[in-house]
Amino acid sequence: xxxxxxxxxSKRYGNKSALDCVDLxxxxxxxxxxxxxxxxxxxxxIKLANGLLRTSNGAILIDGxxxxxxxxxxxSYLPDKDSLPDWMKVDxxxxxxxxxFADFDVDRAKEMLGSLNIDSKMKLGKMSxxxxxxxxxxxxMARKSKIYFLDEPIAGVDPAARDYILKTIxxxxxxxALVIISTHLIADVENVLDExxxxxxxxxxxHQNVQELIEEKGKxxxxxxxxxxxx
Amino acid sequence: MLGKLIKYDLKSMFRSLLPVCxxxxxxxxxxxxxxxxxxxSDTTSGVVLLWGTILFALIxxxxxxxxxxxxxxxxxxxxxxxxxxxxxxxxxxxTTGTHLAAKCISGYIAFALAVISGIISYGLFAVFACxxxxxxDEIGEFFNGIFTAIAEFASAQMHYAVVFVLMAIVSTIMxxxxxxxxxxxxxxxxxxxxxxxxxxxxxxxxxxxxxxxIIGMVFIGVGVFASLFGEMTFAFAVTTLILNxxxxxxxxxxTYYLLNNRLNLE
Numbered sequence: 001x002x003x004x005x006x007x008x009x010s011k012r013y014g015n016k017s018a019l020d021c022v023d024l025x026x027x028x029x030x031x032x033x034x035x036x037x038x039x040x041x042x043x044x045x046i047k048l049a050n051g052l053l054r055t056s057n058g059a060i061l062i063d064g065x066x067x068x069x070x071x072x073x074x075x076s077y078l079p080d081k082d083s084l085p086d087w088m089k090v091d092x093x094x095x096x097x098x099x100x101f102a103d104f105d106v107d108r109a110k111e112m113l114g115s116l117n118i119d120s121k122m123k124l125g126k127m128s129x130x131x132x133x134x135x136x137x138x139x140x141m142a143r144k145s146k147i148y149f150l151d152e153p154i155a156g157v158d159p160a161a162r163d164y165i166l167k168t169i170x171x172x173x174x175x176x177a178l179v180i181i182s183t184h185l186i187a188d189v190e191n192v193l194d195e196x197x198x199x200x201x202x203x204x205x206x207h208q209n210v211q212e213l214i215e216e217k218g219k220x221x222x223x224x225x226x227x228x229x230x231x
Numbered sequence: 232m233l234g235k236l237i238k239y240d241l242k243s244m245f246r247s248l249l250p251v252c253x254x255x256x257x258x259x260x261x262x263x264x265x266x267x268x269x270x271x272s273d274t275t276s277g278v279v280l281l282w283g284t285i286l287f288a289l290i291x292x293x294x295x296x297x298x299x300x301x302x303x304x305x306x307x308x309x310x311x312x313x314x315x316x317x318x319x320x321x322x323x324x325x326t327t328g329t330h331l332a333a334k335c336i337s338g339y340i341a342f343a344l345a346v347i348s349g350i351i352s353y354g355l356f357a358v359f360a361c362x363x364x365x366x367x368d369e370i371g372e373f374f375n376g377i378f379t380a381i382a383e384f385a386s387a388q389m390h391y392a393v394v395f396v397l398m399a400i401v402s403t404i405m406x407x408x409x410x411x412x413x414x415x416x417x418x419x420x421x422x423x424x425x426x427x428x429x430x431x432x433x434x435x436x437x438x439x440x441x442x443x444x445i446i447g448m449v450f451i452g453v454g455v456f457a458s459l460f461g462e463m464t465f466a467f468a469v470t471t472l473i474l475n476x477x478x479x480x481x482x483x484x485x486t487y488y489l490l491n492n493r494l495n496l497e
Contacts, residue, residue: 047496050322054492073324081496083318085311087246099235100323 086125240337259352263359
């Protein structure tokens with residue numbers, strides 16, 4: 001059984017279709033790139049899987065179940081929006097995660113924060129953007145989840161921070177988990193991806209193993225993406 | 232999970248609310264202990280001016296605590312569920328119903344804190360002011376008189392007393408959930424969400440008044456004049472209680488439905 005399954009999923013906002021009859025099955029133990037230009041439906045798909053939106057048609061299943069508190073307990077989500085409360089200190093947000101997520105590994109989180117010399121008494125609102133992004137990522141990756149959704153995890157940070165983020169992702173996720181990275185910065189992530197899903201205007205136009213795709217097309221994933229989505 | 236949600240709601244709200252309520256209590260105490268025990272030609276203008284200033288601060292804080300507690304409760308609901316924090320809140324393994332229940336309970340605790348701080352503040356003012364003027368016994372008699380009157384009314388008109396108590400409970404629940412419902416209606420707008428929330432609140436309030444006046448007209452003849460002269464039959468009181476209960480249940484289900492099915496975080 002696929003860990004994430006979309007069956008004829010559509011999501012409409014008035015007359016506009018953000019996703020249109022999407023079928024997709026993703027298995028465990030893979031790192032999948034959800035790739036597409038702005039407005040292609042990547043974030044909508046992720047929000048549907050996390051129960052933040054309701055489908056207009058079709059069904060979305062996480063480990064065979066519709067989005068619910070039960071699925072949320074096995075899904076770790078790093079949104080593209082900064083969702084952490086400004087007023088909390090690092091210690092406070094760690095306690096928050098411990099309180100609500102049974103799969104949160106507090107020792108792993110503290111180890112990662114310590115390796116970056118992040119002061120646990122510091123208020124989140126007083127941190128630089130780059131440091132906050134790292135804290136958000138650490139909190140997401142310190143969960144021993146079955147599915148990780150990382151929406152634009154490296155956008156808006158410097159290249160050194162991007163390397164740290166990608167290294168943290170591949171060295172901290174649960175081995176049998178499904179990791180879905182949504183991004184338009186393909187060149188930076190293609191080396192870590194097992195599979196690629198291309199989305200265009202709410203439709204899946206490609207779902208293939210990255211290595212096979214590179215050998216077949218004779219170019220990098222980023223190069224092929226630019227070809228497919230050329231304006 | 233409900234308790235944990237309430238805990239974090241209160242942690243967030245108390246950061247701003249506790250200092251204001253604390254100041255309110257302190258100023259009430261200061262107004263009491265600075266109360267001029269006599270005002271005559273020997274009383275210095277400085278003493279009267281000081282007390283007057285503190286009294287002004289007390290009145291200002293009374294208004295401020297009311298407004299600030301309302302803003303804090305509304306802001307907590309909006310930011311934690313409909314703002315960027317919503318991406319964290321709604322990915323917790325918690326049902327929408329639990330989120331709504333937490334916001335209702337924590338909202339009431341915040342309002343209750345504001346009311347209690349007012350009671351303590353004015354209580355301290357009265358007690359210490361009376362102590363300075365030597366009228367402490369009279370305060371005891373005053374409150375004793377009030378409690379006795381309430382007890383006598385309740386025992387003589389038990390059915391009215393029960394309805395009034397139930398109406399107080401329902402009205403307070405209704406006041407808060409109406410605000411949340413209005414916020415959720417405003418959230419459906421594509422633009423100017425906060426403005427549309429205010430509009431929704433005004434429209435809902437107008438509809439409530441119209442329904443209430445129609446019921447008043449049915450029972451008493453001319454609803455508006457009846458309420459001006461304070462006439463009220465027991466049947467009208469019960470009908471109003473039932474109406475408010477139905478509206479409250481409607482607002483709860485409406486808020487739940489919109490949160491569960493029409494959430495659209497930016």
